[in-house]
Each structure stands twice: as C-alpha cells, then as structure tokens.
Amino acid sequence: MEQLKDFISNLFSADDWPPRWVCGDWSAFHGWLYITSDIVIWLAYFVIPAIIIFFIQKRHNLPFLPVFWLFGAFIILCGSTHLIDALMFWWPGYRLSALIRLLTALVSMATAFVLIRDLPKLIEMKPQDELKTYQMEKQLKMYEAEISELKERLNSNTK
Structure with missing residues (x-):
C-alpha cells in the first residue's frame, strides 16, 4: 500500500x-x-x-x-x-x-x-437490411416533403 x-x-x-x-x-x-x-x-x-x-x-x-x-x-x-x-x-x-x-x-x-x-x-447483421432501411427512410422523407408542399399549395389556393 x-x-x-x-x-x-x-x-x-x-x-x-x-x-x-x-x-x-x-x-x-x-x-x-x-x-x-x-x-x-x-x-x-x-x-x-x-x-x-x-x-x-x-x-x-x-x-x-x-x-x-x-x-x-x-x-x-x-x-x-x-x-x-x-x-x-x-x-x-x-x-x-x-x-x-x-x-x-x-x-x-x-x-x-x-x-x-x-x-x-x-x-448476424445483414448489411442489405440496413441499406433497405436507409433507402426507405430517405424515400419517406421525400414523401413527407411532397406532402408538406402539397398542403401548402392547398392552403394557399383555398385562401
């Protein structure tokens, strides 16, 4: 010690x-x-x-x-x-x-x-599954952006 x-x-x-x-x-x-x-x-x-x-x-x-x-x-x-x-x-x-x-x-x-x-x-991890998840998340973000844009157009047309 x-x-x-x-x-x-x-x-x-x-x-x-x-x-x-x-x-x-x-x-x-x-x-x-x-x-x-x-x-x-x-x-x-x-x-x-x-x-x-x-x-x-x-x-x-x-x-x-x-x-x-x-x-x-x-x-x-x-x-x-x-x-x-x-x-x-x-x-x-x-x-x-x-x-x-x-x-x-x-x-x-x-x-x-x-x-x-x-x-x-x-x-055990499958890289393809991760790639698919990444691609799906990217696609989802694109769809969300499109939906937001369409909502804005719709709101501006109804006013």
Missing part, C-alpha cells in the same frame, strides 16, 4: 530517472527518428478517433455504439503511450507512462471483451 501511495504522490516526478537522451548511446539521427515517429503515430492516433466521433455524430441509430466509443478510447490511449515515449527524451515521466499503459491495457481488454461478446450479433 505504501508503494501505491508513493507512486501516486510522485506521479509527475521525474527525479528518479535520467532523460532518455542520457540513457545509452543515442545518435541524433536515431533519437530524432524515434521521437518523430512516435509523434506522428500519436497524431494519427488522435485523428482516427476524431473521425470516428464525426462518423458517430452523422450516423443516427448506429448499432453497437459502445464499441465505437471503446475503440476511440483504445486508440487515444495507444497514441498517448507514443507521445509519452517521445517526451521521455527530455522528461522521464515513467510513473505517468506506467499509468497510461495500465489504462491502455484495461481499455484494450474491455474493447476485446466487448468485441468477442458482440461478434455473433455483428456477424
């Missing part, structure tokens, strides 16, 4: 370790290749959930919505591990890195569990 209290109270302390540049024999090329790659991966891992959120907002009645949210959290946390790895070259926040990795592990397992649980339902 004492170690946990120590861990939490020193979560943002980097005094116990040297920056990554000092560990080993990093050449400037190798270090910057590592840092740049991690930052680009982090950036992609933040753009992908933004696209997922945009998709969720545009698609109404989306089945299996929790799966999308879990994927988003999983991807953001994976990206966070890359960002903290890049920062380690200057700020060795290994405790924070460990916490982010723990959260990533937990969300990863939750995502895997939900996918395993929902896979039979996902397999």
Whole structure:
C-alpha cells in the first residue's frame, strides 16, 4: 500500500530517472527518428478517433455504439503511450507512462471483451437490411416533403 501511495504522490516526478537522451548511446539521427515517429503515430492516433466521433455524430441509430466509443478510447490511449515515449527524451515521466499503459491495457481488454461478446450479433447483421432501411427512410422523407408542399399549395389556393 505504501508503494501505491508513493507512486501516486510522485506521479509527475521525474527525479528518479535520467532523460532518455542520457540513457545509452543515442545518435541524433536515431533519437530524432524515434521521437518523430512516435509523434506522428500519436497524431494519427488522435485523428482516427476524431473521425470516428464525426462518423458517430452523422450516423443516427448506429448499432453497437459502445464499441465505437471503446475503440476511440483504445486508440487515444495507444497514441498517448507514443507521445509519452517521445517526451521521455527530455522528461522521464515513467510513473505517468506506467499509468497510461495500465489504462491502455484495461481499455484494450474491455474493447476485446466487448468485441468477442458482440461478434455473433455483428456477424448476424445483414448489411442489405440496413441499406433497405436507409433507402426507405430517405424515400419517406421525400414523401413527407411532397406532402408538406402539397398542403401548402392547398392552403394557399383555398385562401
């Protein structure tokens, strides 16, 4: 219990370790290749959930919505591990890195569990049924617009 209290109270302390540049024999090329790659991966891992959120907002009645949210959290946390790895070259926040990795592990397992649980339902879904529903909803909206237009014409003719 004492170690946990120590861990939490020193979560943002980097005094116990040297920056990554000092560990080993990093050449400037190798270090910057590592840092740049991690930052680009982090950036992609933040753009992908933004696209997922945009998709969720545009698609109404989306089945299996929790799966999308879990994927988003999983991807953001994976990206966070890359960002903290890049920062380690200057700020060795290994405790924070460990916490982010723990959260990533937990969300990863939750995502895997939900996918395993929902896979039979996902397999049973018939894309054609969804397409038909979408087409029927689109047709219904067109009919509703036509009916509204006809009512307006009728009202303007009777006045």
